[in-house]
Amino acid sequence: MHEEIAVAGFGGQGVLFVGRLLAEASLLEGREVVWMPSYGAEKRGGTVWCNVTISDEKIGDLFITRPTAAIAMNPASLVKLEPAMKSGGLLVVNQSLVPSKVSREDIRVVYVPANDLATELGDDSVGNLVTLGALVTGCPVVSTSSIIAVMDNLLPKNQRRLEINKRALSKGCAWTQGN
Amino acid sequence: MSKKTLMAGNIAIAEGAILAGCQAYFGYPITPQNEILEHMSKRMPEEGRVFVQTESELAAINMVYGAAAAGCRAMTSTSSPGFSLEQEGISYMSGAELPGVIVNVMRGGPGLGNIGGAQGDYFQSAKGGGHGDYRVINLAPASVQEMMDLTMLAFELADKYRNPVVVLADGFLGQAMEPVVMREPVTELPSKPWAITGALGRAKNIINSFEMDPVNFPPRVKLLLRKFKKMRRNEVRYEGLNLGDASLVIVAYGSASRSALTAMKMARQEGIPVGLLRPITLFPFPYEALSNLAQRINDFLVAELSSGQFIEDVKLAVGLDKRVALVNQYGGVPLLAEEILEAIEKMIKQPVGG
Numbered sequence: 001m002h003e004e005i006a007v008a009g010f011g012g013q014g015v016l017f018v019g020r021l022l023a024e025a026s027l028l029e030g031r032e033v034v035w036m037p038s039y040g041a042e043k044r045g046g047t048v049w050c051n052v053t054i055s056d057e058k059i060g061d062l063f064i065t066r067p068t069a070a071i072a073m074n075p076a077s078l079v080k081l082e083p084a085m086k087s088g089g090l091l092v093v094n095q096s097l098v099p100s101k102v103s104r105e106d107i108r109v110v111y112v113p114a115n116d117l118a119t120e121l122g123d124d125s126v127g128n129l130v131t132l133g134a135l136v137t138g139c140p141v142v143s144t145s146s147i148i149a150v151m152d153n154l155l156p157k158n159q160r161r162l163e164i165n166k167r168a169l170s171k172g173c174a175w176t177q178g179n
Numbered sequence: 180m181s182k183k184t185l186m187a188g189n190i191a192i193a194e195g196a197i198l199a200g201c202q203a204y205f206g207y208p209i210t211p212q213n214e215i216l217e218h219m220s221k222r223m224p225e226e227g228r229v230f231v232q233t234e235s236e237l238a239a240i241n242m243v244y245g246a247a248a249a250g251c252r253a254m255t256s257t258s259s260p261g262f263s264l265e266q267e268g269i270s271y272m273s274g275a276e277l278p279g280v281i282v283n284v285m286r287g288g289p290g291l292g293n294i295g296g297a298q299g300d301y302f303q304s305a306k307g308g309g310h311g312d313y314r315v316i317n318l319a320p321a322s323v324q325e326m327m328d329l330t331m332l333a334f335e336l337a338d339k340y341r342n343p344v345v346v347l348a349d350g351f352l353g354q355a356m357e358p359v360v361m362r363e364p365v366t367e368l369p370s371k372p373w374a375i376t377g378a379l380g381r382a383k384n385i386i387n388s389f390e391m392d393p394v395n396f397p398p399r400v401k402l403l404l405r406k407f408k409k410m411r412r413n414e415v416r417y418e419g420l421n422l423g424d425a426s427l428v429i430v431a432y433g434s435a436s437r438s439a440l441t442a443m444k445m446a447r448q449e450g451i452p453v454g455l456l457r458p459i460t461l462f463p464f465p466y467e468a469l470s471n472l473a474q475r476i477n478d479f480l481v482a483e484l485s486s487g488q489f490i491e492d493v494k495l496a497v498g499l500d501k502r503v504a505l506v507n508q509y510g511g512v513p514l515l516a517e518e519i520l521e522a523i524e525k526m527i528k529q530p531v532g533g
Contacts, residue, residue: 020185020356027185027358035185035356039211039294060441061516062355062434 009073133172274388287511295511425454
């Protein structure tokens with residue numbers, strides 16, 4: 001298996017964290033993985049992306065150009081990601097913030113109102129986990145149980161954060177299953 | 180299988196230094212290597228070792244000089260503009276025969292440049308960017324694991340030769356996270372009878388890089404030159420992939436070699452027999468390995484994140500009768516596998532002599 005995943009949005013949406021969860025879960029499943037962030041004068045509201053390459057083989061290029069799966073958290077991300085997607089790939093679009101539709105017909109698209117679903121859970125900030133759930137259900141690059149195991153490990157001190165993140169993840173999974 | 184930890188390249192350098200027994204870290208912040216300094220500011224005190232955030236890179240390298248003179252395993256880390264500032268100190272350390280590790284996580288340049296990854300400090304680092312007849316071993320990691328392993332090796336080689344060693348990485352590798360197998364810590368450090376530790380009961384040690392009378396200085400330079408010769412003989416490191424059946428060899432180091440690896444796989448899927456030679460030491464450069472390859476291979480493609488620096492050493496190694504092409508980016512922009520593949524396709528389509 002060889003998957004190249006892009007996660008993009010603006011600063012504060014938890015884009016890098018979603019990438020980190022994907023990377024840690026892949027490592028847990030015994031795969032090779034590269035996590036590459038955008039970096040610089042990043043700030044809340046500025047553009048942020050990261051890419052995660054997951055493979056059974058040694059990974060070359062640190063960067064990806066043709067994502068096999070991607071999450072667009074905001075409108076600017078969709079503009080960049082849609083033309084870049086590999087044919088047949090899965091694109092998760094955060095419908096809460098992205099009003100436009102994807103015009104390409106050779107890729108799979110899941111529209112998920114991530115921020116609205118997060119707000120229903122009582123915490124607008126976990127929209128990132130909703131999109132992650134939607135992604136791994138549509139394109140099983142890692143299992144949700146691995147992601148949960150990673151979260152248990154990374155967020156041990158804050159039970160409330162941990163629980164709401166888990167619920168957001170499963171809400172995203174359910175959304176893709178139901179659509 | 181050993182347990183692996185997901186780690187950023189910069190953190191792997193810091194942890195590698197701690198595992199290698201680094202007793203003192205001195206540094207001044209600069210992106211894209213700030214995570215080294217930040218991590219060391221937490222971990223060195225935890226280990227009961229020295230951490231100093233200095234007022235400048237000049238202070239940092241001269242504190243490394245001082246700590247090394249006192250017999251400590253000492254290091255600094257910086258990025259390109261800071262590395263320029265440290266050249267004077269590195270020359271002094273080589274002249275005074277002091278070990279020390281300098282990490283340069285290269286960024287776009289010249290000038291203030293930008294914080295993207297680059298390899299534009301190749302000449303400065305591999306040829307010796309300070310004044311005088313000196314050389315430093317340059318270790319060029321191409322993965323997060325090597326960020327750790329080569330940092331550990333740097334301390335070992337610095338002590339072995341009593342000379343500074345540079346770990347030459349780039350910003351992309353510094354920021355990337357990959358799985359790392361943690362190494363065993365070095366528990367026994369080499370003794371340093373030459374260090375300035377207080378001369379009570381023994382003859383005093385003198386550490387300097389100065390001779391008033393020019394006639395007295397060449398012997399010291401000769402001593403250094405003998406060490407550099409030993410480095411050339413003993414410390415050349417490189418990795419070769421798919422060289423057996425290759426008709427074209429990509430030569431690349433650091434993060435450029437990662438894109439080259441993908442390009443090589445893509446080319447082979449198209450039926451083009453491509454190999455990869457990756458220098459791990461830039462000084463000493465693997466001239467002999469390349470020269471041997473050139474006995475049966477005519478086409479070499481150099482992939483670098485600079486404007487044609489590294490290619491000069493490749494040309495020197497393979498000779499003027501070989502085709503040596505360049506595919507590159509510079510100024511902080513990554514070189515993508517697809518760009519290298521295009522260059523491969525272009526090169527094999529061109530008739531020899533055309």
